[in-house]
Amino acid sequence: MKKSIQDSYLKYVIVLGIMFSIVLVFWFVKFPVTPSIDKSFLYRDLFGPTPIINDEYVLFTHDHELIGGKQSVIKKVGCIAGQKLERRADGFYCNDKFLKVIRLERVNGEPLPQFYFHGVVPENKLFLYGTDQYSFGSRHWGFIDVSEAERLIPII
Numbered sequence: 001m002k003k004s005i006q007d008s009y010l011k012y013v014i015v016l017g018i019m020f021s022i023v024l025v026f027w028f029v030k031f032p033v034t035p036s037i038d039k040s041f042l043y044r045d046l047f048g049p050t051p052i053i054n055d056e057y058v059l060f061t062h063d064h065e066l067i068g069g070k071q072s073v074i075k076k077v078g079c080i081a082g083q084k085l086e087r088r089a090d091g092f093y094c095n096d097k098f099l100k101v102i103r104l105e106r107v108n109g110e111p112l113p114q115f116y117f118h119g120v121v122p123e124n125k126l127f128l129y130g131t132d133q134y135s136f137g138s139r140h141w142g143f144i145d146v147s148e149a150e151r152l153i154p155i156i
Contacts, residue, residue, distance in 0.1 A: 036130030042152035058149035075128035075137055081121050100129045100139055115142045
């Protein structure tokens with residue numbers, strides 16, 4: 001009888017350990033659900049608040065009818081506060097580095113909202129983009145606040 005209780009206890013601990021591991025994976029590891037970025041797995045930065053810089057990935061919540069309302073979104077940082085952002089004829093540039101082509105229409109031909117900006121990125125703002133040509137990003141809806149973004153670190 002004692003062995004049966006020990007076996008039950010061990011099974012209980014194993015099941016709890018597996019459940020805890022699954023929760024941790026889904027809390028810390030993020031899987032992009034669209035092809036808008038070129039990474040498959042990213043994890044939340046656990047090492048504290050350091051400034052977000054160009055070419056990092058961020059997770060934030062965005063609310064727009066073209067993405068079905070409020071959604072968690074992963075994008076790449078293209079330009080940060082204090083840098084020069086320009087919309088030119090062929091696309092967006094940050095400190096003269098090409099970021100993204102301007103896309104005027106959806107795949108079905110409907111017009112997309114457009115963000116027009118030429119100047120220094122305001123304090124506490126980020127310009128974000130997806131690495132896929134059809135990605136919906138700051139070129140369409142503008143800046144987001146740094147406080148809304150959570151740094152993600154690519155695994156693959």
